[in-house]
Amino acid sequence: MSARWPAPPLLDAVLLLVSLADALVRVDIGFHTASVCAVGGAAVLVMRRHRPLLTFLLTLPSAMITDATFATTAALYTLASFSRHRVLLAFCALAYAIIDFLPWPWSHVRASDFTRADSLLHLTYTLATAVAPVFLGQLVQARRDLSRRLAEISEAREHQRLLTAQSVLAKERAQLAREMHDVVSHQVSLIAVQAGALQVGSPDAEARRAAATIRRLSVQTLDELRHMVSVLRASGSRPTELTPQPSLADLQRLVDGSAIDAELKTDLPDDLPAAVQRAVYRTVQEALTNVRKHAPGARATVHVRRADGRVLATIANTAPTRPALPLPGAHHGLVGLRQRAELLGGTLTCGPTADGGYELTLDLPATASA
Known part of the structure; x- marks a missing residue:
């Protein structure tokens, strides 16, 4: 699992606290101007994500007058992580290095300050301090771009797969x-x-x-x-509905046209979800088909009702009065009905009755939808 960065508000709060602590440790409270610059430089970090260049410029006085440079470093890193202007970043890093290298006030700068042995070491340190946040910010920006590109590639591959x-x-x-x-x-x-x-x-x-x-x-x-x-044969450019879809209003016609002695009893409202109505219709249709095929001469009763927020459809038939003819079948009807019921959060039960008949019961939530 890849490491996760802290949330932006939390990270901003941590940077602000670290900057204030840096100012408290490195700045003499008795020096009013330095204290104001250090605290101000820390405070402007709250807008570093929205105005990174302005934030960096406002933190420069802190690095110029005091030794509290954390706020300037954080602002330069933020600018490098958002900006793609390499020349601007180079000028900002150079400005930061010069300001941090030169002592304050600049009127006290002497030529001998640049010829001492430790000056080269100090200059190297300030340059590294200025360049490091730029490189780190650019690295974070490249990582962000790479993640975005990978997401685009994944989306394109998924689209191609579809x-x-x-x-x-x-x-x-x-x-x-x-x-x-x-x-x-x-x-x-x-x-x-x-x-x-x-x-x-x-x-x-x-x-x-x-x-x-x-x-x-x-x-x-x-x-x-x-x-x-x-x-x-439709091209599939848009979803094609198998219209007209059956509903509870078609149950009576289905029972009447089943070519068997069947009776329908129903007290369901007409405002049930379309998925529930289709499931009830298909269940009754399959059950009556099975009665015709496997129980010739039997009488069937279809009872569809609503109770306790659920829809119950019971199809029962009596024992056949003559032998059933062998007819071809894939034996997938009840399996498909059971899968449809499970998708809607319901159940389908079936089995023989004591008088030699057969009973099938569909139990669905009245608010089910597909």
Whole structure:
């Protein structure tokens, strides 16, 4: 884990306290001018982030008159960490070094002060003191720029990954659309045609009614397939909704068109979230489909209600009255319903009843949303 810098207000407060302590230790309180310069130089550090150049200039008197140079060093570091003007930084560092090197007042400066042996050592020290915060500030600025650049690269890579995923998804959707159009739609069309022929030519009234139901369901399936094919062929430039989405208002029509003896009981309001309404509709749809497939001749009861802030949908059927025909299936229906319920914070339970029937219960929070 990388080290984390202190929060800016905390760091500013620490620098201010250290600068005041530096002034207190290095400045004679009896020297009024020096005290004012030292304390003033420390105080102006509060605006170092907003006016770094002005802050540095205001701290120079402290370095010129007193030995309290911490505030000037901190201001120069801040200026170097924000400014990209290398010439300006060089002039500021040179000015700081000259001011710190020359004794105050300047009227007392003598030529012999520059020829002493310790003058070279003092000059080297002042130059290092002036250059060090500039280099450190530039290093921090480079680190900040590098972090920003890495973040931009990561964002660009994530964007490229999403574009690649969308391209792959678009190809898969186009292929799926072709398969649905060329195979599934064709076969469903044949079913509708054959059912229509049976409806017209069969002498048995019950067979004609069954053929009419098959033809009606085939036509509805074709309409849904056409709509899904158009959705799958969309470019994906914007989210495409599978409209119209089912709601609780469509439950009665679903039950009436299920081709089984089913009864609907519901007392739900119409203001439930759309995700809850879709989950209830899809659960009832799958349950009635399973009754048709696995329990021929059974009666079904659909009871949808609201209790204690939750939505309960119970679909129960009696025992079948005739053997079920073997029909192909992927056995993913209940798995998908259970996953949908879990995503909405609910549960799906199902199992056989004591009288040989089957019961499925969906329990969802009434305020769930996807």
